[in-house]
Amino acid sequence: MNKQFNITIIGSGNVAFHLGNALYNAGVNIVEVYSKTYKNAYTLSKQLNAKTVRNLNELSNNTDLIIIAVKDDEIINVVKKIQQKNTFIAHTSGSIPISVFDNLGITAYGIFYPLQTFSKEKKININEIPFCLEANTTKNLKLLEQVAKTISNNVYIVDSNQRKILHLAAVFACNFSNHLYSIANSILTKNNLSFDLLKPLIKETANKIEHSLPHQAQTGPAIRKDKQTIDKHIAMLKEDEDYKKIYELITNQIIKQSNG
Amino acid sequence: MNKQFNITIIGSGNVAFHLGNALYNAGVNIVEVYSKTYKNAYTLSKQLNAKTVRNLNELSNNTDLIIIAVKDDEIINVVKKIQQKNTFIAHTSGSIPISVFDNLGITAYGIFYPLQTFSKEKKININEIPFCLEANTTKNLKLLEQVAKTISNNVYIVDSNQRKILHLAAVFACNFSNHLYSIANSILTKNNLSFDLLKPLIKETANKIEHSLPHQAQTGPAIRKDKQTIDKHIAMLKEDEDYKKIYELITNQIIKQSNG
Numbered sequence: 001m002n003k004q005f006n007i008t009i010i011g012s013g014n015v016a017f018h019l020g021n022a023l024y025n026a027g028v029n030i031v032e033v034y035s036k037t038y039k040n041a042y043t044l045s046k047q048l049n050a051k052t053v054r055n056l057n058e059l060s061n062n063t064d065l066i067i068i069a070v071k072d073d074e075i076i077n078v079v080k081k082i083q084q085k086n087t088f089i090a091h092t093s094g095s096i097p098i099s100v101f102d103n104l105g106i107t108a109y110g111i112f113y114p115l116q117t118f119s120k121e122k123k124i125n126i127n128e129i130p131f132c133l134e135a136n137t138t139k140n141l142k143l144l145e146q147v148a149k150t151i152s153n154n155v156y157i158v159d160s161n162q163r164k165i166l167h168l169a170a171v172f173a174c175n176f177s178n179h180l181y182s183i184a185n186s187i188l189t190k191n192n193l194s195f196d197l198l199k200p201l202i203k204e205t206a207n208k209i210e211h212s213l214p215h216q217a218q219t220g221p222a223i224r225k226d227k228q229t230i231d232k233h234i235a236m237l238k239e240d241e242d243y244k245k246i247y248e249l250i251t252n253q254i255i256k257q258s259n260g
Numbered sequence: 261m262n263k264q265f266n267i268t269i270i271g272s273g274n275v276a277f278h279l280g281n282a283l284y285n286a287g288v289n290i291v292e293v294y295s296k297t298y299k300n301a302y303t304l305s306k307q308l309n310a311k312t313v314r315n316l317n318e319l320s321n322n323t324d325l326i327i328i329a330v331k332d333d334e335i336i337n338v339v340k341k342i343q344q345k346n347t348f349i350a351h352t353s354g355s356i357p358i359s360v361f362d363n364l365g366i367t368a369y370g371i372f373y374p375l376q377t378f379s380k381e382k383k384i385n386i387n388e389i390p391f392c393l394e395a396n397t398t399k400n401l402k403l404l405e406q407v408a409k410t411i412s413n414n415v416y417i418v419d420s421n422q423r424k425i426l427h428l429a430a431v432f433a434c435n436f437s438n439h440l441y442s443i444a445n446s447i448l449t450k451n452n453l454s455f456d457l458l459k460p461l462i463k464e465t466a467n468k469i470e471h472s473l474p475h476q477a478q479t480g481p482a483i484r485k486d487k488q489t490i491d492k493h494i495a496m497l498k499e500d501e502d503y504k505k506i507y508e509l510i511t512n513q514i515i516k517q518s519n520g
Contacts, residue, residue, distance in 0.1 A: 095489065115457055115458070115460070115461055116460055116461055116464060117461060117464055117465065117468070117479065121471075122471070124464075128460050129460055130456070130457045130460060132457070154456070154460075156454075156457060158453070158457075162451065162453055164492075164496070165447060165448065165451045165453060165496075166448070166453060166457060166458070167489075168447060168493050168496055168497075169443075169444040169445075169447045169448050169453075169458060170444070170458060170461055171480050171481065171482075171493065171507075172440045172443045172444045172447070172503070172506075172507070173440055173441050173443075173444035173458050173461070173462050173465075174458075174461050174462060174465040174479075174480070175478070175479060175480030175481075175482065175483075175514075176440050176506070176510045177437040177440050177441070177462070177465060177466075178465055178468075178474050178477060178478055178479070179474075179478065179482075179510055179513065179514050180432045180433055180436050180437050180440070181433050181437070181469055181474035182473075182474040182475040182478065182517070183429075183432045183433075184429035184430070184432045184433035184474075185429075185473065185474055185475070186475075187425060187428060187429045187432070188425065188426070188429050191422065191425045193418070193422055193425060193426060193429075194416075195469075195473075196390070196414070197375055197390045197392070197416060197418075197426060198375070198426075198429060198430060198433050198434075199469055199470065200375070200376055200388050200389055200390060200414075201375055201376055201377060201430055201433070201434050202433050202434060202437070202466050202469060203466050203467060203469075203470075204376060204377055204384075205377065205433075205434040205437060205438055205466070206437075206462050206463050206465070206466030206467075207463065207466075208377070208438075209441055209455075209459055209462060209463075210459065211381075211382065213442075213445065213455075214438050214439075214441035214442040214444075214445050215442040215445070215446075217438060218435070218438055218439065218442065219377065219434075219435060219438070220431050220434070220435030221431065221435075222431075222435065222439075223435075229355065232424075233428050233431065236424070236425075236428055237428075242513050242516075243432070245509060246432075246436070246509060246510065246513070247431075247432070247436075249505060249506060249509060250436045250439055250506065253439065253502050253506070254435075254439050256502075257439075257442070
């Protein structure tokens with residue numbers, strides 16, 4: 001790092017916690033931490049050797065970047081209350097567009113979005129997390145890039161429209177996959193089998209995307225067009241109308257895709 | 261290990277390769293390897309310091325267990341050709357029931373099923389793989405257990421009926437999740453975004469099952485009942501009828517589950 005950045009953190013939740021710690025450990029100077037819950041701001045600021053701020057109108061002017069890491073629907077309120085109109089402000093949300101900063105007299109703004117799911121208890125390798133960046137000018141984008149590169153090797157320029165696409169894709173790959181894990185768990189539990197049996201296979205299935213494209217790695221009765229097994233499975237699901245519908249829909253699409 | 265086992269391996273594919281190597285490294289004596297492709301049997305037998313067998317009617321009698329690790333639809337043919345009716349024979353398939361050994365005069369038989377997806381190029385931690393065992397007598401089950409425990413800490417007794425359930429659950433959690441990865445990849449590629457962006461999130465989603473039950477770890481617009489985002493996503497999918505159907509079906513089920 002050529003220049004030492006001075007950064008203000010707003011928020012004390014999972015994202016603020018992991019980002020703050022990663023930046024601090026990378027040698028960034030965390031100037032101060034604000035959170036609507038003072039106690040949480042205090043705890044995090046102590047970890048980061050930073051000041052605790054009690055009110056949003058008491059933020060310092062001596063900072064290069066204010067990072068807003070609060071819940072999606074609170075972002076607009078925080079943005080409106082910040083009086084440092086000439087300080088660079090960025091939020092960390094994947095679903096709030098850059099237009100949230102419009103018409104407020106703010107001169108430098110952007111998005112600093114780490115594409116990962118965080119929980120405080122779980123250590124995370126921040127280095128591997130893709131950071132999706134957007135800013136109102138090329139110069140500002142450059143600064144966000146410099147900050148992101150102090151903590152991650154995966155820095156991407158992603159505009160608000162692309163971020164919407166990304167979010168939709170993540171719903172399929174992550175939220176919906178997790179629902180399929182739920183179904184598997186419920187099928188096993190109902191039959192007195194432990195979900196532990198499936199865990200290594202689930203993890204290996206996810207790890208395979210590192211080495212092959214998912215449609216090339218597809219296995220199972222649908223891609224084999226093993227009608228006998230498919231019919232048996234559908235019969236086994238006769239009392240779970242919802243699961244049966246998912247089974248039939250996805251099976252038919254895998255077969256169709258393999259034909260196409 | 262108290263006793264050194266003598267084991268014959270039939271097959272030279274992914275399962276035979278990983279099982280053979282794991283057993284050999286655990287100190288098991290691999291007596292011989294047979295494969296319908298002599299060259300493959302030869303290669304594997306050299307790795308395992310074992311004899312190569314050219315024909316199924318030339319198998320040794322001096323073995324404690326014959327492990328059949330061949331394709332599902334070849335198992336019955338192999339079983340029929342083995343002349344060692346008094347040697348313990350087990351196959352490694354998740355979907356062929358134990359009845360495949362019926363009425364052939366075989367006295368000791370069972371299933372030795374590693375619940376994992378294997379590829380030769382990819383190293384696998386065999387120790388974490390669940391082994392699902394079944395045998396025709398309690399004594400024989402005991403022997404399979406002893407063998408499995410030389411290479412894995414996760415040994416389960418699973419009968420043929422439970423194995424069917426397990427397979428159905430695995431189709432949801434693994435085959436179908438992989439199809440959702442495919443959809444995500446296709447949505448991203450169509451919009452000039454790299455699938456790499458999603459990989460860390462996909463892996464973290466799969467890793468989360470280690471610490472929380474999947475329905476408790478559910479995130480995303482459906483579980484938040486975020487109708488605005490859901491409607492936007494459905495609008496974005498208007499040209500992909502198949503993806504839209506999956507989106508609507510799974511979203512509705514997540515909402516329903518959260519209500520129930």
